[in-house]
Amino acid sequence: MLLISVQCWRMQYAPAVLADMLRVPAQVKFGDDLSMQFHFAKWSVIGALMGLAGCVSLAGDDPGTWYQTMQGRLPSGDRLYICHGFGCAYTDRVDFTRADRRRLARFLRAGRGSAKAERAALSKAVVWQEKRVGRAIGSSNDIGGLDLKNAGVRGQMDCIDEATNTTSLLLYLENNSLLRHHTVGRPVARGFFIDGRYPHASAVITEKKSGLQWAIDSWRRDNAEAPDVMLLDRWFRVRSRDLDRLDMENG
Numbered sequence: 001m002l003l004i005s006v007q008c009w010r011m012q013y014a015p016a017v018l019a020d021m022l023r024v025p026a027q028v029k030f031g032d033d034l035s036m037q038f039h040f041a042k043w044s045v046i047g048a049l050m051g052l053a054g055c056v057s058l059a060g061d062d063p064g065t066w067y068q069t070m071q072g073r074l075p076s077g078d079r080l081y082i083c084h085g086f087g088c089a090y091t092d093r094v095d096f097t098r099a100d101r102r103r104l105a106r107f108l109r110a111g112r113g114s115a116k117a118e119r120a121a122l123s124k125a126v127v128w129q130e131k132r133v134g135r136a137i138g139s140s141n142d143i144g145g146l147d148l149k150n151a152g153v154r155g156q157m158d159c160i161d162e163a164t165n166t167t168s169l170l171l172y173l174e175n176n177s178l179l180r181h182h183t184v185g186r187p188v189a190r191g192f193f194i195d196g197r198y199p200h201a202s203a204v205i206t207e208k209k210s211g212l213q214w215a216i217d218s219w220r221r222d223n224a225e226a227p228d229v230m231l232l233d234r235w236f237r238v239r240s241r242d243l244d245r246l247d248m249e250n251g
Helices: 011-022 033-053 056-060 063-070 098-109 115-137 159-175 232-237 240-249
Strands: 079-084 090-095 182-184 188-190 200-207 213-217 228-231
Touching: 063 159, 079 115, 079 159, 090 115, 098 115, 098 159, 115 159, 115 182, 115 200, 115 213, 115 228, 159 182, 159 200, 159 213, 188 232, 213 232, 228 232
Parallel strands: none
Antiparallel strands: 079 090, 182 200, 188 200, 200 213, 213 228
């Protein structure tokens, strides 16, 4: 019997995410042991090849395809649809006000001098959004990292929720011409089980001048704490426990 643990989203979303990564239909139902073993063997082979080839190119696609796969909703005007409960189990709308837009504009003005400064500003914007959203939908006590006991609980978020919500904020900023040095990409996923890591997802931006892609990953820490911002190539290789260790060493 094959036992699979999932790091940051509900079991039924794993085949959909992996299929989305590999662009093939997701037909696996994890309740069917025989089907699961057959398909997992296929995923393992393809996953190993994908791991050798690299997955960074997946970040350049239209973000809208992510929302279709995850049953989320793209932001519309000043309205964002916030996912929570793990795997976008719940979606609540949050309307940004003019005051909200001005606050975000102040963050981004402070980062207009360089791509590095803009990424620092985006980190602050993510923290602000999580505070703002927390008051609106009850996610202020969202627990970061591996927390499977809260799957299905309103206000708690896994990496699918976090990647979706961060991307929604980034798209809102882009749609309001507040990004100068970056464009918003499609969230990406990493981990194939056989490579010793569980599946995980993150929002992505691309630096206009250099073409470098960056992960903005708000899953690992509690609500309204600074996200991990790092080169996407490093994000694909790093393990969450290594980042936790660095946090402890840096106090």
